[in-house]
Every structure is written in structure tokens, then in C-alpha cells.
Amino acid sequence: MKPIRSRSVRAIAIAAVAGSLALTGCSSNSGKEGKDQSKSKDDAAQQSKPVEYGDAKASTGPAAPVAGAKPGGTINVYMQSDMSHMDPGQIYVSDAGQFSNLVHRGLTNFQEDENGNLTVVGDVATDSGQSSDGGKTWTFKLKDGIKDEDGNVITSKDVRHTIERQYAKFIFDGPTYVQTWLSGADYRKALPDGPYKGKHLPDSVLETPDDKTVVFHFDQPRPDLPQALAMAGYSIVPEKQDTKEKYDKAPAALGPYKVADYKAGKSLKLVKNDQWDPKTDVVRHQYVDGYDFTTTIDQTSQTKRLIADQGEAKNAIQWTDSVDPAQIQDVVTDPAVNKRTIKGYQPYVWQMSFNLDKIKDKKIRDAITYAIPSQAMIQADGGKYGGELAGGLFAPTLPGFDPKYDPYGKLKKPNGDIAKAKELLQEAGVKDGTKLTYAYSNSPRGQAQQVIIKDALAKIGFDVQAKEIDRATFYEQIGKLDNPYDLYMTGWGQDWPSQSTVVTPVYDGEQIADGSPNYSHINDPQVNKLIKEALKLEPAEAAAKWEEAHHRIVEEINPAAPVYYSKQIQLFGSNIGGAKYSTESSYIDIDDVFLKQP
Amino acid sequence: MLQFLIRRLIGAVVIMFLIGAFTFFLFYAVPQDFAALSCGKNCSPENIAVIRENLGLDQPITTQFWNFMVGIVAGRDFAVGHCPAPCLGVSFKTGDFVWESIMDRFPLTLSLTIGGLIIFLLFGLGTGMLAAWKRGTVVDKIASGASIVLSSFQIYLLGPIVLGILVYQTGWMENPKYVPFTEDPAAWFIGLLIPWVVMATIFTAQYTRMARSTMIEQLQEEHVRTARAKGMSRKYVFFRYAWRGSLIPIVTIIGMDLSSLLAGGVVTEFTFDLAGLGRLAVESSVTKDLPLTMGAMLFGAFFILILNILVDIAYAFIDPRVRLS
Numbered sequence: 015m016k017p018i019r020s021r022s023v024r025a026i027a028i029a030a031v032a033g034s035l036a037l038t039g040c041s042s043n044s045g046k047e048g049k050d051q052s053k054s055k056d057d058a059a060q061q062s063k064p065v066e067y068g069d070a071k072a073s074t075g076p077a078a079p080v081a082g083a084k085p086g087g088t089i090n091v092y093m094q095s096d097m098s099h100m101d102p103g104q105i106y107v108s109d110a111g112q113f114s115n116l117v118h119r120g121l122t123n124f125q126e127d128e129n130g131n132l133t134v135v136g137d138v139a140t141d142s143g144q145s146s147d148g149g150k151t152w153t154f155k156l157k158d159g160i161k162d163e164d165g166n167v168i169t170s171k172d173v174r175h176t177i178e179r180q181y182a183k184f185i186f187d188g189p190t191y192v193q194t195w196l197s198g199a200d201y202r203k204a205l206p207d208g209p210y211k212g213k214h215l216p217d218s219v220l221e222t223p224d225d226k227t228v229v230f231h232f233d234q235p236r237p238d239l240p241q242a243l244a245m246a247g248y249s250i251v252p253e254k255q256d257t258k259e260k261y262d263k264a265p266a267a268l269g270p271y272k273v274a275d276y277k278a279g280k281s282l283k284l285v286k287n288d289q290w291d292p293k294t295d296v297v298r299h300q301y302v303d304g305y306d307f308t309t310t311i312d313q314t315s316q317t318k319r320l321i322a323d324q325g326e327a328k329n330a331i332q333w334t335d336s337v338d339p340a341q342i343q344d345v346v347t348d349p350a351v352n353k354r355t356i357k358g359y360q361p362y363v364w365q366m367s368f369n370l371d372k373i374k375d376k377k378i379r380d381a382i383t384y385a386i387p388s389q390a391m392i393q394a395d396g397g398k399y400g401g402e403l404a405g406g407l408f409a410p411t412l413p414g415f416d417p418k419y420d421p422y423g424k425l426k427k428p429n430g431d432i433a434k435a436k437e438l439l440q441e442a443g444v445k446d447g448t449k450l451t452y453a454y455s456n457s458p459r460g461q462a463q464q465v466i467i468k469d470a471l472a473k474i475g476f477d478v479q480a481k482e483i484d485r486a487t488f489y490e491q492i493g494k495l496d497n498p499y500d501l502y503m504t505g506w507g508q509d510w511p512s513q514s515t516v517v518t519p520v521y522d523g524e525q526i527a528d529g530s531p532n533y534s535h536i537n538d539p540q541v542n543k544l545i546k547e548a549l550k551l552e553p554a555e556a557a558a559k560w561e562e563a564h565h566r567i568v569e570e571i572n573p574a575a576p577v578y579y580s581k582q583i584q585l586f587g588s589n590i591g592g593a594k595y596s597t598e599s600s601y602i603d604i605d606d607v608f609l610k611q612p
Numbered sequence: 613m614l615q616f617l618i619r620r621l622i623g624a625v626v627i628m629f630l631i632g633a634f635t636f637f638l639f640y641a642v643p644q645d646f647a648a649l650s651c652g653k654n655c656s657p658e659n660i661a662v663i664r665e666n667l668g669l670d671q672p673i674t675t676q677f678w679n680f681m682v683g684i685v686a687g688r689d690f691a692v693g694h695c696p697a698p699c700l701g702v703s704f705k706t707g708d709f710v711w712e713s714i715m716d717r718f719p720l721t722l723s724l725t726i727g728g729l730i731i732f733l734l735f736g737l738g739t740g741m742l743a744a745w746k747r748g749t750v751v752d753k754i755a756s757g758a759s760i761v762l763s764s765f766q767i768y769l770l771g772p773i774v775l776g777i778l779v780y781q782t783g784w785m786e787n788p789k790y791v792p793f794t795e796d797p798a799a800w801f802i803g804l805l806i807p808w809v810v811m812a813t814i815f816t817a818q819y820t821r822m823a824r825s826t827m828i829e830q831l832q833e834e835h836v837r838t839a840r841a842k843g844m845s846r847k848y849v850f851f852r853y854a855w856r857g858s859l860i861p862i863v864t865i866i867g868m869d870l871s872s873l874l875a876g877g878v879v880t881e882f883t884f885d886l887a888g889l890g891r892l893a894v895e896s897s898v899t900k901d902l903p904l905t906m907g908a909m910l911f912g913a914f915f916i917l918i919l920n921i922l923v924d925i926a927y928a929f930i931d932p933r934v935r936l937s
Contacts, residue, residue: 095895096706183662184691186651202658259691262707277716278706279895280887310887319787322780326787486900490648529656 064413064553065511066133067143067240068125073136076292077605080592083301086612089590090330091307092316096279101262102176102249103185109334111246112604115298116284116305118249119268121154121173121228122240123297124510130597132511134240135296138168138250138268139228142240149235149550156226161289162252163267170222175209175253177220182208184259188247189509195236196220210258235550241510270300282307301592301608307333317341320585321351328587329609331602337583339396345585346399354586356595356602361411361507362580363404364391366467367492367533368573372500373450376572380422381438382501383575385474387466389428392578394462401578403428406568409579411597412513414557421569424576435474446475453481453499455488463503493529504533505580512553513560518545521567534573541566613928620924624917629681631913632906636677639902649900650704666691667704680906700910701903703896710907713892718911720790721888724811724880725873727804729866731812732819737862739816740823745850747828755820762817771810771883778806788884807884811877815869822865826858833857859930867923874919875912 099110102118123137134142139154146153160168179185180193181202190201196219197204205215214220221229230239242248255266263276270292271284284305292300311319317338319327337345337355345351366386368379392401402410405420423431450471454464461482468478481499483491492502509515519525522545523537541563548559567573582600586593591610596603647664664670668679679688683699690702692709700710743755778785788806791799830836831854839849878890889908896904 184666186659186662186666200658202662259707260693278703278708278713279892280716308885310891311885312882315885318775318780322783324779324783324786486649486898487645490645527656529660 064557065124065241066131068133068135068141070136070141072125072133073139073141073296075295077296077299080299080301080606080608082610083299083592083606083608084610084612085301085303085608087302087329087609088304088306089302089607089609090326090587091282091305091333092311092319092330092335093307093309093333094312094316094335096309097282097307099187099262100265100273100276101185102188102247102251102265103180104187104262105246105249106188108599108601112333112599112601114246114249115269115599115604116271117265117267117269117273117287118246119160119295120243120246120249122244124241124244124598125297126596126598126603130595132598134244137244137295137297138173143243145235145237145239149237149552150232152230152232152236152239154228154230156228157294159291159294160268161291162255163272163287163289164255165289166252166254168250168252168268169225170228171225172250172252173228174214174220174222175256176248176251178205178209178215179251179256180208180247181205182210182258189242189245191242191245191509192230192239192248195232195239195242196230209253237550237552237556238510238512238514241512245509270295270298271305274304280309282309298605299608302612313338314340317345317585320354320587321345321348323351323354323588328589331586331590331593331607332584334601335584336396337399337585339400342396342399342583345583351585354588354590354593355583356586356593357399357583358581358595358597358600359402359410360580360582360600361409362505363407363409363507364395364401364503364505364577364580365404365407365574366501366577367504368501368575369497369499369533370535370573371495375442377438377442378444379572379575381435381442381444381474382471383422383424383572384431384438385435385470386424386575386577387428387430387470388424388577390466390470391463394466395459395578396581399581399583401581404576404578406564407574407576408513408516408564409507411511411600412508412516413511413553414513414561416561422575430470432470432473439474444475447477448475449479450476450500451479451481451498453483453488453492453497453502455485455503456482457485460485460488460503467503489531490529492533493531495526495528495535502533503577504531504574506531507580512556513564514545514549514556517541517560517563517567518549521545521563521573536567536571536573538566538571541571613925616924617921620921624921627917628910628913632681632910633677635906635909636680636902637673639900639905640673646704646900646902680903700907703904704901705896705899705904710903713904714889714907714911717887717889717892719792720886721874721877721881721890723790723793723800723804724807724877724886724888725870727808728811728815728873728877729870731808732815733866735812736816736819737823740820740825741827741850741855743820743824744827744831744854752824756824759817759820759824762813763821765814765817767810767814767879768883770813771807771880774806774810775884788886790886790888807880807886810883811880819862819865822862823858826861827854830854830857856930860927863923863926863930867919867926871912871916871919874915875908 093109097110097113098107099105100113102114105111105114119137121137121139122134122142124132125135126132136142138156138160140157144153145151156168156170162168177192180188181204193201205213219231221231250268251261252266264273267287270287270290272287274285275283286300286303290300313335316332316335320330321341321344345355373379388403395401403425405425408415420426452464452467454460464480468480471478491497492499506516506520519531521536521541522532523542525532526535526537544559544563548556548563551559584602586602589610591608592606593602594606645660647660647667647669651659651663668676680701683695683701685697687697687699688695692702692707695702695709698711703710703713739755743752746752779787785806789803791803793800836849836853839853875889877888878894881888881891892904893908896908
């Protein structure tokens with residue numbers, strides 16, 4: 015996935031195999047007290063397992079009915095800013111990812127069981143894909159009866175069109191995994207105008223032998239392809255419906271709902287898509303008649319309205335915004351309100367990234383890691399409902415998460431270990447008053463945390479120069495290779511439940527470039543080698559390699575101090591039924607909601 | 613009068629051009645890459661270059677400014693289609709035509725302004741005149757005291773209090789919501805009632821104080837006293853002479869308030885989660901959406917200039933001395 019740019023910017027396919035639902039106890043929120051309902055992270059390790067790939071049977075609809083669900087009514091959706099995109103090719107963040115689940119369909123999708131475990135199933139495809147040639151070739155067969163909102167049957171040509179249009183220049187905001195795997199880092203050069211001037215990728219790359227079959231050919235095994243294709247960014251855009259740039263305002267639906275009205279920056283109305291056949295869909299439901307989005311309600315108002323639960327708020331949900339941190343206590347201490355929350359982990363790990371071009375001595379990095387008061391940093395981000403102490407750089411939402419992993423004692427000493435830090439600095443020969451430049455985003459959280467960091471590092475003798483950066487350009491600024499900063503807080507989460515989408519973008523030395531999320535500029539040959547090996551393995555086999563890479567990164571290199579895992583708490587109205595935390599999205603599971611009294 | 617109008621209109625066009633140029637070049641004075649701001653997650657140099665080309669940012673700044681100005685008069689073609697005149701460009705963020713975005717937000721802003729204006733003029737001027745009429749009495753003291761207290765309130769304070777009582781606690785009313793008047797007049801009225809009342813409360817207090825003080829001032833003028841000495845009734849003198857004389861400063865302030873409200877009642881819109889021009893302007897500025905910011909600035913400036921001209925015309929009708937000069 016990518017860094018957190020703001021509270022509203024979340025990842026889409028933040029699937030969490032670890033069974034975070036069970037970890038957090040969110041779906042069965044008793045509402046009895048204000049305590050965090052999350053279970054211990056100790057449960058995480060045994061529940062963590064790689065995602066499974068479902069066969070044709072697992073991919074056959076309809077979806078299992080939700081207990082007590084009734085049809086009818088309209089759900090009101092609160093958002094504080096507009097939907098980032100509606101064109102699948104441009105979708106990479108969670109607001110649009112949630113939207114995509116209602117409107118779009120891809121070759122594959124994630125299905126979540128009652129324990130929060132995820133399976134990749136066929137969505138438009140009959141199964142999660144058949145690999146051959148050692149994982150270099152993947153074949154997908156399309157289901158019968160898949161149509162767009164105008165009744166056009168979806169064929170393999172539409173799938174090819176979907177992939178090829180991602181090469182066009184007007185698509186710039188979506189994921190690039192599949193294009194890069196097919197055509198390399200300079201993939202746009204392989205089809206500069208996309209499919210719009212009659213050219214296509216060669217059959218040796220992307221093949222459509224008949225109307226129902228699509229074959230992907232890669233130059234190396236791509237075991238994660240079914241998961242990558244489940245990203246909203248790879249949802250189908252029917253060739254006949256493609257209006258290029260205009261598609262972002264009026265996409266054609268394949269899912270249970272279609273766009274009826276859209277006013278940028280104001281509102282969005284979804285209504286039922288009568289061409290969607292539930293028998294073809296094993297994941298989604300179509301209980302309510304539609305969704306009315308208002309995209310001007312800030313986090314504070316959303317929380318106030320939902321706490322009050324008056325009038326239209328009874329039928330309302332938060333989309334990808336969380337409960338206002340200032341009102342969390344009002345929410346969790348009122349049992350009636352607390353009952354209307356979902357809680358769980360988000361896939362992000364907040365870490366203090368070191369610029370390895372500037373802080374070259376590992377002892378200094380270790381000293382800073384020991385000195386950071388993680389608990390205070392969490393307090394500045396909503397307290398225990400906003401985050402949880404991190405021991406490593408893998409989030410609890412990743413398979414293989416080890417809750418006891420804590421090489422720097424951050425769990426045991428959440429307020430930092432100043433004595434140990436000073437000892438290390440002495441060994442490193444660092445003098446009192448040494449200057450460090452700390453870059454921070456000018457968000458409220460960033461501003462609060464910079465005070466904590468300055469204080470903590472001053473205690474071990476550093477003279478910290480805090481440099482404020484506009485939150486809109488923060489990641490762009492620190493993403494520059496020649497940035498002048500020594501350290502900065504960054505957040506990162508997976509695109510799908512695989513360590514590959516964390517370790518590869520953030521810690522692979524071969525990814526170092528301007529704009530790359532390898533913010534620390536770590537380039538360790540051993541880590542790079544492990545990444546290469548792991549990427550060719552099936553998820554279950556790759557887990558050990560990823561864990562080895564994780565240990566090497568954290569213990570031997572320390573390019574980023576683990577600070578905290580991000581958490582989620584959302585509210586919904588009293589007339590909303592079926593609301594539960596989704597491990598796939600880390601928000602309210604949008605597939606299962608209905609109105610108790612339509 | 614015609615010459616005066618022509619002169620003022622030409623001046624307005626020049627000022628609009630200068631505002632446009634100033635805003636445009638001021639944006640570029642800030643060292644930041646608009647393409648990088650729009651590139652979302654895949655911020656590779658290649659992607660930034662693609663976005664720069666898509667947005668036309670690869671062209672020289674002077675060319676971009678020229679294209680922008682030409683678009684206002686003649687329209688422009690974009691990848692999303694032809695943008696007819698007055699074309700204010702395409703939003704970097706939404707890809708919508710700026711003019712359409714403004715026109716989409718304007719009805720709400722107009723509704724807020726007109727509704728609020730009617731309330732605060734009726735109550736503000738009425739109460740101020742009553743206080744002046746009853747100067748020194750209990751009525752005057754209550755009106756003056758209340759206006760001082762209420763004018764020290766702010767919308768961002770009073771708004772949440774009113775919402776808390778009427779919406780969140782008692783549930784007597786729904787959250788404010790804009791429904792077009794043409795769609796459902798009753799829903800339009802009910803949906804905007806709270807913002808109107810809150811906004812009008814603050815303005816009413818200010819207009820009460822202003823109307824009272826200007827009326828009292830006028831009542832002490834020599835021509836008013838002369839009229840009374842000639843035997844004209846107090847009521848006649850009050851409305852015929854004093855009221856008319858006090859209108860000049862009042863109309864001036866109304867013109868200023870009206871233009872700023874039409875340009876976007878930012879605080880009102882954010883307090884009540886409404887999407888009008890004020891929100892559009894602020895959000896476009898925060899997200900560095902240059903075309904949208906330019907559009908919002910020019911649209912606001914247009915109202916300020918037009919209302920200034922209308923106020924000047926009103927002076928001529930109110931005060932014969934202005935006509936003669």
C-alpha cells in the first residue's frame with residue numbers, strides 16, 4: 015500500500031488475514047464499558063496465516079445471507095471530503111475502495127468468514143485463477159451472466175481493456191503492480207496510448223484466446239497475482255462504456271449499486287443496479303435500495319450526529335473517517351453509543367524513519383529508537399483507540415505477526431529507555447548538543463508529536479531542529495532522495511495481506527528513487543536478496559523468508575524505529591444492521607449492512 | 613449616470629484582470645509542484661511528469677496565464693471536453709469545469725445570503741429604529757444591551773450551541789441541509805432555517821447598533837430639528853428625514869456584507885456542514901487547486917465590484933446631493 019497522507023487517505027485492499035475481528039472483538043461489541051474491547055495481541059500469532067485461494071465452489075454465489083437482514087431503505091453515508099476517484103484505474107485509497115466494493119467488480123475479490131479470515135475468490139472469474147509454468151502463467155475463466163449496468167455482457171476483451179487502459183497517461187493514481195509485472199517499470203512505453211489507438215499488448219504478455227478466457231504471462235513467478243487483482247484498481251472497465259477521463263465521474267457499474275447522481279465535493283447517490291445477478295456474486299449483498307453520501311461533514315460533526323442518533327443519523331454510517339479523537343471518551347463511556355461502534359486494527363505501522371544517508375551509525379539509530387516514548391506518541395493520536403505499542407515493523411494485520419517481537423523493549427518500556435539510549439550514544443561518541451533535523455507534517459497529530467520527539471531527544475543530548483512541512487506535500491518532500499532531514503515519522507500499510515507489499519516498497523534497496531516510499535534509503539544486499547527469493551514463492555512458503563527479512567531489517571539495520579500500530583474506531587446509527595469490522599477493509603463491512611427498520 | 617456606469621464597469625474589468633493576474637502569479641510564487649500534489653500514491657518522477665503534462669503545467673507560466681484568460685472570453689478545450697465561455701479552467705483535483713463547480717455551489721450561497729439578509733435587515737434595522745425612537749427607555753436599554761452581547765458572539769460558537777439544543781439533544785429539528793427551492797420549497801426553508809437564524813442573530817445585533825446610532829445622530833442634525841420646529845410630527849420627521857439620512861452608512865455596510873456573503877459565508881458553511889462557495893474557496897486553497905481558487909477569487913471579486921457599483925447608484929437615489937455632484 016502506501017503511506018498515510020491524511021486520516022481520510024487509507025488503503026483499499028488492507029486485507030488482514032490475522033483474524034483481526036477475533037483480535038478486536040468488534041462485531042460482538044457489548045457496549046458495556048468504555049474499555050478497549052481488543053483482545054490481546056498474543057492471540058495474533060496463532061491466528062495469523064497466509065491468505066487462501068478459493069476454488070470454483072468457493073467462488074459461486076449467491077453470498078450467504080446475513081442473519082436478520084431486511085431489504086429496503088437508504089443508508090446515509092458521512093464523509094468529510096469527496097470520493098477520491100470513481101474510475102477503477104485511478105482507485106488506490108480506501109474511500110474509493112469501499113465505493114468500489116458496491117459499484118465495481120474485478121476478476122477476483124476477498125471473501126471474509128465470520129472469524130475475519132480471508133479467502134481470495136473469483137469475482138468476475140470462476141475461481142481465484144489457475145497458475146502454470148511455475149507461477150509465471152495465470153489463467154482466468156469468466157463466469158456466465160456478468161453484465162454491466164446497461165446489460166452488456168462482460169467478456170475477456172473487457173478484462174484486457176481494463177489492464178491495457180492502465181498504460182494510458184490519464185491513469186496515474188491507481189496501483190501499478192500488474193502493469194509493472196507484465197511490462198516492467200517503464201510499462202507505459204509498452205503501450206503509450208493504452209488500447210485507444212487500436213494497439214494491444216502482445217499475446218505473449220496478455221492473451222484472450224476466447225471470450226471467456228484471460229491469460230497473464232509473466233517473466234517470473236507471480237504468486238500474489240490473485241490478491242493483486244482483487245484490488246479495486248483492477249476492477250473491470252467495459253470497453254464499450256469507457257469514456258476515458260470522463261469515466262471518473264460516471265463509471266459503469268457491474269456491482270450491486272450504480273451511480274445515480276454525483277456532485278463533486280458535495281454528494282453522491284447510489285441506487286440498485288438491476289443488471290447485477292446475486293447468483294454470480296459470492297461476496298456482496300443488495301439489501302438496501304441505495305446510499306446517499308454527503309461529503310461535507312467533518313469528523314467532529316459526524317461523531318456528534320452519530321452520538322446524538324437523531325433523525326437521519328439513525329440510518330447513517332461513517333465511511334472511512336474515524337470517531338473524532340476528542341469525542342472518543344463520549345463514545346466509549348456510553349454503553350448505548352459504544353454498542354454502535356466497530357473497533358479493530360488498521361494496517362498501518364507508524365515508524366520513525368531514519369535517513370540512512372545522514373544517520374549512518376546504527377548505534378545512534380538504536381539510541382533514538384530506545385529514547386522514543388511510544389506511549390506519548392499514541393496519546394497524541396487518539397490514545398488507546400488510536401494506536402497500540404509497536405515492537406516491530408509488521409502490523410498485526412499481516413500474516414506471521416508476532417505480538418511478542420520486541421527487540422528494542424518498546425513494549426516493556428513504552429515511555430522510552432533514556433539510560434540505554436545515553437549509553438549507546440556514549441559508545442558512538444556523540445557529543446551533547448549534536449543537531450538533528452526532524453521533519454514533521456503540519457497536521458494536528460504531527461504538531462503534537464514533534465513536541466514529544468523534541469523533548470525525548472533533548473533528554474539524550476540532541477538539539478532537535480523541527481522542520482514543519484505542509485501536510486499535502488509531506489511525503490513528496492521526504493520522498494526526495496536528497497532531502498535535508500535526518501528523521502521523520504512515516505506510516506505504511508499493506509495493499510493485500512502479504513508482507514511483500516510492505517517489505518518490497520519500503521525496505522528494498524532496489525526501489526530507491528525520488529518519490530519512492532523507501533524513505534530511509536535502506537539498501538542492504540541481504541535484505542534485497544531475501545525479497546527477491548520471497549517474491550517467487552507461494553504465500554505460505556514465502557512467510558519464513560519475509561520474517562527473516564523483517565528480523566534483519568529491524569535488528570541488524572534499524573532503518574526505522576517502530577512506534578505504534580494504528581487502530582480504528584467507527585460509529586453507525588441505531589437503525590443500521592449487520593455492521594461489523596471488516597478485516598479486509600479495516601472499516602465497516604459494507605457488503606453486509608442493512609436497515610433494521612427500512 | 614450612464615457615463616458613471618460605463619466608467620465604473622471598465623474599472624471593474626481592469627480590477628478583475630489584476631486580481632486574476634495577482635492570484636495566478638502569487639500561486640506560482642510558492643515553491644511547490646502542483647503535479648506532485650495531485651499524484652496520490654504513485655509519486656514517481658515519471659508519474660509526476662505525466663500529471664504535469666495532463667494538467668498543462670509543462671507549459672510556461674505566461675502561456676498558462678494567457679490560456680486561462682482566453683478561456684474566460686472564448687472557452688477552451690480539455691481532455692474532458694469543451695469548456696464554454698466563461699471558462700475558468702478545470703479543477704486539478706476533481707477534473708470538473710470550474711465554472712460548473714461554482715454554479716453548482718452558488719444556489720446554496722445565494723439562499724443562505726438572501727434568507728439571512730431578510731431576517732437581519734428586518735430585525736436589525738427594526739430594533740435599531742425602535743431603540744432610537746425609544747431612546748433612554750427600558751426598550752432602548754434592552755435592545756442596546758442585547759445587541760452588545762449578541763454581537764460579541766460568533767457563528768462558530770452560536771451554531772454548535774443551537775445545533776446541540778435543537779438537533780442533538782431534543783431532536784426537534786434535523787441537521788441543516790440544502791434542498792433546492794425549485795425542488796421542494798418547504799424542505800429548502802426548513803433545511804436552512806437554523807443557519808439563517810444563527811447568521812441573522814449575529815448580524816441583527818450589529819445592524820441594531822448601527823441603525824440606532826445613525827438614527828440618533830440624524831435626529832440631532834439641524835435640518836431635523838428645524839423640521840420639528842416648523843411643527844412637523846415626530847413620526848413624520850423620523851421616517852421622512854432622519855431615516856433617509858441614516859440610510860447612506862447602512863447601505864454601505866449592507867453592500868459590503870452582501871458581497872462578502874455572496875462570495876461565500878465560509879464560517880457558516882463549515883459550521884453547518886454545507887457545501888457553498890465559501891467551502892469551495894477554502895478547500896481549493898488548502899488543496900492547492902489553482903484553477904478552482906482562481907475561479908472562486910474572481911467570482912467573489914465580481915460580486916464585490918458589482919455591489920460597490922450598486923451601492924454608489926443607491927447613494928444617488930438616497931441623497932440628492934450625490935446626484936447633483
